[in-house]
Amino acid sequence: MAAKITPRGKDYSQWYIDIIMEAKLADYSPVKGCMVIRPRGYALWENIQQTLDKMFKDTGHSNAYFPLLIPESFIKKEAEHIEGFSPELAVVTVGGGEKLPEPLVIRPTSETIIWSMYKKWIQSYRDLPLLINQWANVLRWEKRTRLFLRTTEFLWQEGHTAHASQAEAHEETLKMLFVYKSFAEDFMAIPVLAGLKSESEKFAGALQTYAIEAMMQDGKALQAGTSHDLGQNFAKAFDVTFQDQAGALQHVWASSWGVSTRLIGALIMTHSDDKGLILPPKLAPEEVVIVPIFKNENKQQVLEYAHRLLKQLKTHYRIKIDDDEASSPGWKFAESEVQGIPVRIEIGPREVNENKLQLARRDTGEKLQINYSEAVDTIKKLLEDIQNNLFHRALMFRKENTHELTDYKEFKRIMEDKPGFVESGWCGSLECEAKIKEQTKATIRVIPLGREDDEPKKCIYCGNPGQYLAVFAKAY
């Protein structure tokens, strides 16, 4: 009777915490707002890292590492940037027992320290583009925290690129946005909307912010990644110039983009159910678990059979065997479900005698019996099928909970009764956006890309001609 997961329907927040605790992904730390990422959670992050890192390298980026501590004066150089971040900063004022001449800020993001270095490294158009990524921890003092979704310290990746033209920087911004989109969809099996952020949701210091937004099972939106066109804002703040081919001095154009351990929160809330975690096979720390079932008189045969299978599958899959003799099969079944392992192979005397295997898939709970000899191929197909099913299931859910609306009353009703995404016209004014937020708690998540040709609608709030098609939702 160990794992007790609160059902989603009863208390969604508690369900989320229970999943994390029972699956041993993370734990609370002694410091408020911080979390410990446990081995199972970190293994997930490592898989995310590995895949994304390859995608970054494939698009020409290199990794580097910039320091944690940033002179306070750097942060203050870009006006909008400091204004946006100052409430969240942690500042070091004492070092080695002595008061520091200048306080040091623990990075909330690294634009400033990176651009201070880019000033040194960039002189000519020949030095561009400069395409650097770093994997790092950052710190933002948060008033309200939630495991993985919002913690004071979190792990992320931040790309910082420098370009010779505005067009190129913009292209890079979009390119990386779509890298995120394909990562989310192809690996995490999370359908996302890619689009532009409104002015009020924009990154402090950017010209434009783009984001991918996912829908969680409670109908709320989660921003899963952002990509910013920084224009020349940081280049100007740090006076980073280059000589172009004509010999003229210009400020450099920039982009930055990031995803964080928040993705793990997105993963949990997109796929998991009341029995525990559900993981997409491509990112699961283990794709397969073998559970041997035996009595004393057939223990030998069953274990031999199971280990023979393990040895054979090991070269194809991330796999483990749960052959601990102290716990019962039922316990192990439940445990594999709590942990979200996509495929479980049950092997008892029946299977041994008939030279078969019993497979159980985590996403649907369905069980099927196959011949031993079919194992490698069937599991391959099954894993692919699970990966696809998770994506389609999430996509269906999003479709069912996305409403195209022109009536504000209906908008309010939906946000109250059964929140989801609402696609509506928006006139572009800050006032309408703010009013909607005040009255419904919903914000503009994105102005989706690729929908520019849709017939313009009237603003859902004021009724004036809509400038944009906007997606509204309550958000994490």
Add this chain to the structure above:
RNA sequence: CGGGAUGUAGCCUAGCGGCUAAGGCGCCUGCUUUGGGAGCAGGAAACCGGAGGUUCGAUUCCUCUCAUCCCGACCA
């Protein structure tokens, strides 16, 4: 930072102004078991979140404080 809730063994909870602080889960030992969270026997483990106060006596009552969770405002 406002509102609410909760702090008793690793976890969940019971308890009462007074005797050795009780139970379940988990853990350890042994035996027995194993097809959906097994059984029996034995065992270890708690300065009852912290400080102060009331009292002959406080885990229990009072005050303060700290921490965590939930809801709001602010944010990836």
